[in-house]
Amino acid sequence: MWDVLIVRPILNMLLLLYKYLGGETIIAVTLVTLVLRLLVTPLMLKQQQAARKQQELRPKIMEIQKKYRDDPQKLMEEQRKLGLNPLGGCLPSLVQLPLMIGLYQAIIRALASTPLQLLELPRDIYRWIPSFSSLIPLKSQFLWLDLALPDPLLIMPILVVATSWFYQKLITPPALDAQAEAMNKQMMIMMPLMMGFFALQYASGLAIYFLITNLIGILQYYLFRQHYTYPTPEATDKKSVPQKQPRAGAKS
């Protein structure tokens, strides 16, 4: 089901673009990545909007959390009234994930870095589109790279680490407490290193995909910058001061 719904359509789109755009794998991979990134852009923007909204409502959230500490039911109810969805932050990520994994798998299958991988490819190719099988193997040379093999000069892994780090830095919302900040810092280091590790280990076609994904992400950030701009913790804290103080005084 996964192959039929996700991987095969992407793989055949890749082959179609390869066929009609001069037989250049790099161009086909770039365009397919671009198309899929554009498809998930509304979700990404929604995710950023949700994160931003939660950031803005932070004082109010803290207040109701304090107030209904012993009544989780009521706490959830109040949060819902504020329009908050606890899964709002991560759900779009999870929805995007199948497409990204599907794209990755399509690239790996199309490039088929080992003979055994190529053996799996015929079943993924749509037979009703003529001559797709004649395209195989796809051209794997690009500059110094054989897209089916790891980059011998290590340039791609370095570029992947650098762009992953920069992209993470751009899209990570400001942390609101020490714990969140520590998690953010870990992610800022772990994600680029992991991407770099895979770019180092696997076919450089995968590194190209990582790089293009990061570059498109960075471009999207600058195009839709307003969605990624968060109120700083200081600003939200300042906002919360006049609200909190009178209540504290009233209690005493």
Added chain:
Amino acid sequence: MNLWRMRTDRLSQRGNTPHAGTRGWTIGAVVALTVLLTVLSGCAGGLRHESWPGLIVDNGIIYAANLERVQAFNAETGKWLWSYPEETDKNLRPFYATPVLAKDYGAHGLLLIAGYKDKTVYALSLGESPAERPDLLWTFAEATGQYVGSGVVADGKFIIGNGDGFVYALNLADGTLAWKYPTRDRVWATPVVVEDTVYIASLDHHLYAVNVATGAERWQIPMDGAIAATPVYIDGALWVGDFSSTLSQVDLATHQVVWTFKANDWLWATPIADGTRLYFTDVGGHVYALDTATRTMVWSAPTEIDDIIRSRPVLNPDGSLLYVAGYKKGLIQALDTKTGAVMSWWGEQTNKPGRLPGDLAADETNLYAMPILIDIRIQALELTTGQTVWTYPATEPGK
């Protein structure tokens, strides 16, 4: 006649917080990263040591390229004789190319093996006794790509294609390069030598004819698709299967494609010839029997194993049975060569089947298969019944 089918593994022993914005994003990223890592490590293939191991049988001795080593066995008993290298060498693994025996060279013959990962050809000088561990005579490590297809011995040379697009001809005496010929893509098919010409099929969709002595090109012709199957020579023509599902008859005198047949799927397995009849399979699981003299299809049928077929089929000694192996399900089926009917099956469904991508081999009594992804590396099956004669490593644990 007994019906039998073999399954290779049967014998195996074996947010609800005030900071939901930040945390939600972080949780999403962690989950995404975890899933991504799982998928990458499971599907990328780079860390999975798989190949299609192959073996040859000669005078009762099996020489097997066994994933990371070349090993020799007594074909009758399965007794392990020697391994090269003695200990597992991860730089060698995995082998794709089947070993080649050059019986007329060296004191008692040479065994030629080509590594996938280390991009090196090894010539082992065989001992007087088959049980004697061979000595390394020479190596050739100038190729820059991996060896997938096997080589051929002709004119005092070992001729083998490489992933760097070149075909290398190495002097058997010392391993020096006699000549090399460039193609435009990887060469995974074994070169075919007819008289003084070597025919090279490449993934670049071309068939080349090259002088076996000098490496000078005689001609080249374009084909419909990439060629990974070794062409078969019959009566002045080469029969070439390619990834566009086309079987082509190439007349060597005129070097023209004189006849084509469109199969149901990619043609990857090397066909096998029996007189004027050519048996070939496609990766979609179909088997074909073609009368090459009349160019008529005698029979063709999808196999009941319903699987990818990559391995070269083999015939029993009297040519009455054709054995085909399914890659993913690890099933071997025996077909009647007269009608294509499934003659026999044996086995049972299990959850973790071994896979059979490698070529089958046979001698007078046994059929030999080399499964991957299970503990058993070699299975010897009785040709007429499919009963297991021996397995390796079960017969020699620890070797």
